[in-house]
Amino acid sequence: MKTLLPYVSTPEDLRALPAELLPGLAGEIRAFLIDKVSARGGHLGSNLGIVELTIALHRVFDSPADVIVFDTGHQAYVHKILTGRRDAFDALRCRGGLSGYPSRQESAHDHMDSSHASTALSYADGMAKARHLAGDGARAVVAVVGDGALTGGVAWEALNNLGAAGHRPVIVVLNDNGRSYAPTHGGCADHLGRMRASPGVAVFENLGLRYLGPVDGHDIPALERAMRAARELRAPVVIHCVTRKGRGYEPAERDLDEHLHAIPVTDPATGRPLTPSPKTWTHAFAEHLCALGERRPDLVAITAAMPGPTGLAAFGRRFPERMFDVGIAEQQALASAAGMAMSGLHPVVAIYATFLNRAFDQVLMDIALHRLPVTLVLDRAGITGPDGPSHHGMWDLAALALVPGMRVAAPRDVVRLCELLEEAVEHDGPTALRFPKSPASVEIPPAGSVGDVDVLSSSGQDVLLVAIGPMAEPCLSAGAMLSAAGVGLTVVDPRWVIPVSRDLRRVVAGGRLVVTVEDGLAASGAGALVRQACGPGQRVVNLGLPCEFIGQGSRSELLAEAGLTGQGIAYAIRKELDRWPL
Numbered sequence: 158m159k160t161l162l163p164y165v166s167t168p169e170d171l172r173a174l175p176a177e178l179l180p181g182l183a184g185e186i187r188a189f190l191i192d193k194v195s196a197r198g199g200h201l202g203s204n205l206g207i208v209e210l211t212i213a214l215h216r217v218f219d220s221p222a223d224v225i226v227f228d229t230g231h232q233a234y235v236h237k238i239l240t241g242r243r244d245a246f247d248a249l250r251c252r253g254g255l256s257g258y259p260s261r262q263e264s265a266h267d268h269m270d271s272s273h274a275s276t277a278l279s280y281a282d283g284m285a286k287a288r289h290l291a292g293d294g295a296r297a298v299v300a301v302v303g304d305g306a307l308t309g310g311v312a313w314e315a316l317n318n319l320g321a322a323g324h325r326p327v328i329v330v331l332n333d334n335g336r337s338y339a340p341t342h343g344g345c346a347d348h349l350g351r352m353r354a355s356p357g358v359a360v361f362e363n364l365g366l367r368y369l370g371p372v373d374g375h376d377i378p379a380l381e382r383a384m385r386a387a388r389e390l391r392a393p394v395v396i397h398c399v400t401r402k403g404r405g406y407e408p409a410e411r412d413l414d415e416h417l418h419a420i421p422v423t424d425p426a427t428g429r430p431l432t433p434s435p436k437t438w439t440h441a442f443a444e445h446l447c448a449l450g451e452r453r454p455d456l457v458a459i460t461a462a463m464p465g466p467t468g469l470a471a472f473g474r475r476f477p478e479r480m481f482d483v484g485i486a487e488q489q490a491l492a493s494a495a496g497m498a499m500s501g502l503h504p505v506v507a508i509y510a511t512f513l514n515r516a517f518d519q520v521l522m523d524i525a526l527h528r529l530p531v532t533l534v535l536d537r538a539g540i541t542g543p544d545g546p547s548h549h550g551m552w553d554l555a556a557l558a559l560v561p562g563m564r565v566a567a568p569r570d571v572v573r574l575c576e577l578l579e580e581a582v583e584h585d586g587p588t589a590l591r592f593p594k595s596p597a598s599v600e601i602p603p604a605g606s607v608g609d610v611d612v613l614s615s616s617g618q619d620v621l622l623v624a625i626g627p628m629a630e631p632c633l634s635a636g637a638m639l640s641a642a643g644v645g646l647t648v649v650d651p652r653w654v655i656p657v658s659r660d661l662r663r664v665v666a667g668g669r670l671v672v673t674v675e676d677g678l679a680a681s682g683a684g685a686l687v688r689q690a691c692g693p694g695q696r697v698v699n700l701g702l703p704c705e706f707i708g709q710g711s712r713s714e715l716l717a718e719a720g721l722t723g724q725g726i727a728y729a730i731r732k733e734l735d736r737w738p739l
């Protein structure tokens with residue numbers, strides 16, 4: 158059978174194909190996805206489910222003149238294959254390679270780089286307004302949004318605007334596979350389920366948008382008919398496409414938890430990881446939270462559609478009535494946590510550090526303003542790696558340093574994670590813990606302590622090295638190198654890094670050269686607060702990440718590039734001592 162995929166590099170090539178060849182092409186694309194994503198890791202289930210939908214999109218609409226915006230963007234691999242990037246998949250999510258999300262730098266066919274969900278309809282609304290003002294209403298503006306992303310509040314803010322603007326036709330292609338990672342919960346999901354079963358008046362119609370569907374999201378001719386009809390309507394319209402996540406790959410279809418949403422390097426024959434996943438910080442958190450849940454009936458857990466990745470699924474199985482999945486809705490997660498805390502509960506909200514950005518006002522004005530006992534558990538804090546700039550959890554320390562009354566802990570190992578989680582849920586006010594996307598580090602016991610500050614090593618007082626969280630390991634390595642070279646250096650771990658505790662102030666006061674190291678912003682994170690606590694006669698160096706959008710790569714590659722390794726830290730301190738001898 159002659160293969161087709163090598164001859165389909167652009168939407169024009171696709172449109173030139175006879176319709177009867179499209180199912181064959183879809184099959185080849187699925188085989189390609191399984192092969193390439195298994196080899197590199199990445200998003201598989203979502204992309205397997207959107208093959209026919211993306212083929213129909215690029216046959217009906219003329220990208221890039223017609224805009225096609227993908228919400229979240231993790232499901233844009235087929236779009237990339239069909240827009241000239243098939244041969245780049247061997248470098249998927251590598252440093253300098255193909256992004257795992259749309260990338261304006263990569264292609265004119267891509268329109269938004271952010272992987273933060275629920276914003277595509279807003280981009281489309283804005284683009285449609287701009288085209289209308291330019292008198293360029295001829296071209297289509299299409300937003301592809303998942304049923305999960307549709308649970309995010311900003312998507313409904315956009316629908317509210319789209320429905321009131323009949324003269325600005327935006328086409329919303331709703332990819333409804335009934336789940337984010339786990340099945341999508343809530344009234345919207347229930348409504349879509351009813352629409353799938355027996356179409357009636359869709360909520361979108363009550364907002365002023367037309368509704369077409371439900372359409373079989375794997376039937377290319379049906380999809381093309383619906384998309385052409387939507388285009389001819391010249392009005393805001395939702396095409397409700399029903400798809401199956403992981404379609405066409407038995408290991409993904411069999412994975413009832415997440416349909417292989419995101420996979421590590423995997424054996425394509427079995428769908429199982431090639432190397433067993435190591436014990437992670439998340440595992441340690443999940444286990445300890447369950448133990449706490451036994452002792453603390455007031456503890457409840459909240460996830461924003463990520464029970465598995467954040468470790469809350471275990472708590473939910475143990476305490477089903479005390480675990481809440483609010484959808485991809487971090488603002489709702491934190492504001493509802495405020496309501497719970499006002500009512501005598503102690504909520505633990507587990508979200509990725511990068512997604513906290515979206516709910517900063519809820520941290521500030523709904524939780525901290527009321528001094529509420531809510532604990533934020535920020536997983537994937539610091540450099541995450543292959544998911545690129547919108548996934549690095551590098552903004553949280555700088556953001557939380559602004560919040561009056563907020564206490565932030567950064568455990569250096571999983572033993573401290575459990576200790577600090579205990580302390581956090583005991584605290585009668587807002588707390589946060591942050592830990593990285595990495596295997597759980599080996600235990601680093603303290604050599605001593607000054608109050609709540611752990612002393613990790615000491616060979617003298619020339620240099621005081623303040624290690625924030627998992628930077629303890631490279632700091633100890635740097636300390637050993639410098640001590641061997643005759644520099645007297647003490648490494649401490651504050652454990653609670655925001656605000657600067659009284660004990661940390663005492664420890665820092667003794668340092669002639671104070672160096673802080675964090676997997677966060679060097680200029681405005683926890684180290685900046687230590688700088689403020691130092692006196693005029695002290696020299697302070699804050700090591701950390703630059704306030705820039707850092708590209709994709711492995712966590713170790715990117716940390717090394719930022720100088721956040723034992724060698725890098727030792728070099729920075731040596732350079733400071735050479736420039737300014739003590």
Ligand SMILES: Cc1ncc(C[n+]2csc(CCOP(=O)(O)OP(=O)(O)O)c2C)c(N)n1
Pocket residue numbers: 203229231232272273274302303304305306307332334336337338402418461462463485486487512515
């Ligand atoms: C603000 C935000 N929160 C959480 C995530 C993590 N996340 C990535 S994909 C995903 C599920 C998306 O579900 P859906 O929109 O239905 O797309 P599907 O994978 O089902 O195609 C989530 C929660 C995110 N990208 N952005």
Ligand SMILES: CC(=O)[C@@H](O)[C@H](O)COP(=O)(O)O
Pocket residue numbers: 229231272419466537541544594
């Ligand atoms: C698209 C998205 O936001 C997540 O699926 C992201 O890929 C997180 O991946 P990890 O859970 O592997 O950190």
Ligand SMILES: [Mg+2]
Pocket residue numbers: 303304305306332333334335336337
């Ligand atoms: Mg979905």
